[in-house]
Amino acid sequence: MSAxxxxxxxxxxxxxxxxxxxxxxxxxxxxxxxxxxRGRELGAFLTVQAERAVDAARAIDERRARGEALGALAxxxxxxxxxxxxxxxxxxxxxxxxxxARCDASEAELDPERGWRPPYDxxxxxxxxxxxxVVPGKCNMDEFAMGSSNENSAFFPAKNPWDPSRTPGGxxxxxxxxxxxxxxxxxxxxDTGGSIRQPAALTGTVGVKPTYGRxxxxxxxxxxxxxxxxxxxxxxxxxAARVLGVIAGHDPRDSTSLRAEVPDFEKACGASVxxxxxxxxxxxxxxxxxxxxxxxxxxxxxxxxxxxxxLRPIHLATTKYAVATYYIVATAECSSNLARFDGVxxxxxxxxxxxxxxxxxGTRGAGFGAEVKRRIMLGTYVLSAGYYDxxxxxxxxxxxxxxxxxxxxxxxxxxxxxxxxxTVAFKLGEKIDDPLAxxxxxxxxxxxxxxxxxxxxxxxxxxxxxxxxxxxxxxLQLMGPPLAEERLFSLASAFEAACPPRLPPGVG
Amino acid sequence: xxxxxTTRISKDDVLRIARLxxxxxxxxxxxxxxxxxxQILAYVEQLREIDVTDVPAMSHVDDAGIVPRADEEAASLPxxxxxxxxxxxxxxxxxxxxxxxxG
Numbered sequence: 001m002s003a004x005x006x007x008x009x010x011x012x013x014x015x016x017x018x019x020x021x022x023x024x025x026x027x028x029x030x031x032x033x034x035x036x037x038r039g040r041e042l043g044a045f046l047t048v049q050a051e052r053a054v055d056a057a058r059a060i061d062e063r064r065a066r067g068e069a070l071g072a073l074a075x076x077x078x079x080x081x082x083x084x085x086x087x088x089x090x091x092x093x094x095x096x097x098x099x100x101a102r103c104d105a106s107e108a109e110l111d112p113e114r115g116w117r118p119p120y121d122x123x124x125x126x127x128x129x130x131x132x133x134v135v136p137g138k139c140n141m142d143e144f145a146m147g148s149s150n151e152n153s154a155f156f157p158a159k160n161p162w163d164p165s166r167t168p169g170g171x172x173x174x175x176x177x178x179x180x181x182x183x184x185x186x187x188x189x190x191d192t193g194g195s196i197r198q199p200a201a202l203t204g205t206v207g208v209k210p211t212y213g214r215x216x217x218x219x220x221x222x223x224x225x226x227x228x229x230x231x232x233x234x235x236x237x238x239x240a241a242r243v244l245g246v247i248a249g250h251d252p253r254d255s256t257s258l259r260a261e262v263p264d265f266e267k268a269c270g271a272s273v274x275x276x277x278x279x280x281x282x283x284x285x286x287x288x289x290x291x292x293x294x295x296x297x298x299x300x301x302x303x304x305x306x307x308x309x310x311l312r313p314i315h316l317a318t319t320k321y322a323v324a325t326y327y328i329v330a331t332a333e334c335s336s337n338l339a340r341f342d343g344v345x346x347x348x349x350x351x352x353x354x355x356x357x358x359x360x361x362g363t364r365g366a367g368f369g370a371e372v373k374r375r376i377m378l379g380t381y382v383l384s385a386g387y388y389d390x391x392x393x394x395x396x397x398x399x400x401x402x403x404x405x406x407x408x409x410x411x412x413x414x415x416x417x418x419x420x421x422x423t424v425a426f427k428l429g430e431k432i433d434d435p436l437a438x439x440x441x442x443x444x445x446x447x448x449x450x451x452x453x454x455x456x457x458x459x460x461x462x463x464x465x466x467x468x469x470x471x472x473x474x475x476l477q478l479m480g481p482p483l484a485e486e487r488l489f490s491l492a493s494a495f496e497a498a499c500p501p502r503l504p505p506g507v508g
Numbered sequence: 509x510x511x512x513x514t515t516r517i518s519k520d521d522v523l524r525i526a527r528l529x530x531x532x533x534x535x536x537x538x539x540x541x542x543x544x545x546x547q548i549l550a551y552v553e554q555l556r557e558i559d560v561t562d563v564p565a566m567s568h569v570d571d572a573g574i575v576p577r578a579d580e581e582a583a584s585l586p587x588x589x590x591x592x593x594x595x596x597x598x599x600x601x602x603x604x605x606x607x608x609x610x611g
Contacts, residue, residue, distance in 0.1 A: 119590070347593070
């Protein structure tokens with residue numbers, strides 16, 4: 001096969017071929033770097049560490065030559081969303097405030113290569129490296145993971161390989177594009193309210209938001225700590241399962257990481273799903289769901305029935321309050337987490353400030369983009385004296401109702417199937433001036449985040465071309481009880497066998 | 509689904525919140541923020557419809573209980589590494605403008 005064709009293979013097969021010596025890790029990495037370079041206009045990567053990646057790949061090949069055992073991801077190129085800290089390698093989280101730039105630098109003048117260089121690797125980065133994975137670069141994203149279209153990147157937007165005039169979704173847009181365009185067979189994203197599942201749906205990739213606490217967040221630039229979770233994107237379900245198996249597990253450096261044993265997620269792929277009770281929540285098929293998405297998701301549900309699953313109608317009555325609840329809880333937490341960006345210890349600094357207060361306010365005013373400012377302001381407002389009970393405390397109570405709704409549902413069903421996004425990929429610029437319309441793009445992914453349960457997105461039949469738009473991906477979202485990722489992988493892999501993933505035009 | 513209705517938040521409120529948030533806003537940004545926050549706050553008003561009597565607040569997911577790590581001595585960042593990204597440093601520390609009025 002030609003060098004590039006190896007990247008049409010899934011994660012697990014690439015690792016097998018590298019381990020067998022069929023292909024070298026260096027060849028795989030050069031193929032990946034070549035595709036990244038040729039796909040530059042898609043904006044998937046903020047920075048590329050070509051030399052470092054080839055060196056790391058060569059080290060894998062040398063280990064093999066010495067007869068040493070290679071890990072589960074030997075020689076597999078994996079993209080990293082940019083809030084994930086990489087030692088000495090620029091990490092911007094998509095923000096100007098984490099770059100060494102002039103305060104008045106325009107978007108075109110900003111260089112992510114001049115991003116903050118963390119003094120340590122995130123736990124997930126250490127675990128990927130220990131398994132033999134190699135990181136070619138850092139993926140584009142909405143600033144501090146706040147957005148649903150990747151247009152809030154301080155640098156440039158990422159574009160959807162199915163139609164570059166459309167968004168790939170967000171906030172992990174670059175991670176999704178890198179996988180959809182087969183620049184890498186897998187990547188890591190982070191999901192606070194849908195930032196893995198929604199871009200997976202919009203790009204036709206597999207995306208997993210694990211149970212809250214399944215994966216260590218040590219070294220992840222924090223947005224909303226009670227919701228943030230790292231997870232994989234991959235070209236297929238088994239590949240996502242393998243990557244999750246590598247990065248999951250307790251970490252003493254993250255007190256919220258769970259001590260639960262990490263099962264063999266990959267073994268769950270291919271297991272029988274006959275007899276599983278799958279709940280179909282009426283509230284996810286209500287007003288606002290685009291007809292082409294509904295048609296594709298309903299066809300997917302019919303396939304689940306063909307596979308022997310029992311579909312049961314259920315109710316998740318709180319669903320319609322998800323956007324309101326989330327945008328209070330998440331903004332409150334972000335207003336606190338983002339207080340650390342003050343121009344003192346790293347990144348941007350306002351020049352000529354006469355006192356500390358104006359140094360903070362000047363740096364933050366120049367360094368944060370419009371959406372981040374909006375969320376810090378909203379979060380500060382809902383936490384401020386006189387409003388705390390009415391907004392923040394009430395939202396936290398409603399959050400309990402989300403949790404209870406799911407607990408009740410999972411007494412009746414084993415998993416829940418629903419759309420991941422109410423629409424197919426929308427046009428760049430379409431929602432950027434209407435924050436509320438953008439927030440509503442997350443309505444189907446927010447509930448699982450609020451409840452802390454695992455959820456994944458697997459591609460179903462694309463929506464056919466219509467009205468001047470090409471064929472575009474649609475995602476099926478599967479949700480399960482806490483720590484039931486294996487069941488979701490079983491369902492998703494059975495579904496995938498009946499509905500094989502498609503490639504965007506011109507890719508592969 | 510989106511509502512165009514706005515709740516009462518004045519530009520003065522916005523400027524007060526901006527001060528609390530340590531955010532310099534231009535005049536145009538403050539105007540835009542007044543409009544946007546008004547719309548978002550009007551939208552989140554819908555949470556008032558829900559009866560939350562006796563419902564406890566959920567600040568985080570607690571599936572297993574958070575167990576703090578042992579409080580043991582461990583290596584910390586070397587001084588020069590901690591300082592290397594500082595926009596301005598002086599005598600082994602981060603340089604900042606005066607924050608105590610010495611007058």
